[in-house]
Amino acid sequence: MVESPAEKKSEPVGTRVKWNVEQLKSSYVNFANANSTREEVVMNFGLNASWDRSQPEMEIELAHRIVMSPFAAKRLAELLNKLIAEYESRYGELK
Template identity: 90%
Template sequence: MAEASAEKRPEPAGTRVKWNVEQLKSSYVNFANANSTREEVVMNFGLNASWDRSQPEMEIELAHRIVMSPFAAKR
C-alpha cells in the first residue's frame, strides 16, 4: 500500500537541472578572495605555496577568477 501512495505524489515544482561536465576541470586551491560592487561579484581562487607566515610578503598563484552579477551570486 505504501508503494501506491508513493506513486501518487506529485513531482516537486521547479526546473530540473542537468549538469554537463564534459568541459569540467578540477583544481586544488588553498586561497580564496571575494570582492563586490553594485555591478559585480568577483571571486579569486589560487594557491599559496609558502608555509612561512613570518614573511613580509607572500605570492599567491591565481588559478581562477569568477565574475558574476550580484543577482546571480545571491541565487
C-alpha cells in the same frame, strides 16, 4: 466534458537540471578573495604554496576568477551557509 482535478495532467514541479561535465576541471585552492562593484561580484581563487608565515611577502598563484551578478552571489552565499551548517552538524563546529 470537464476534466476532474485527478484527470488533469500535472505540470512539472521544478526545472530538471542536466549537468554537462565535458569541460569540467577541478582545482584545489586554499586562498579566496572577493570584491564587488554595483553591477558585479568578483571572486579570485588560488594557491598559497608558501607555509612560512614569517615571510615579509607571500605569493599567491591565482588560478580562477569568477565574475557574477550580486543576485547570483547572494544565492551562492546562501548555498555556502547551508553547506557549512550541514558540515558542522555532522562533524562539529569549525573554529
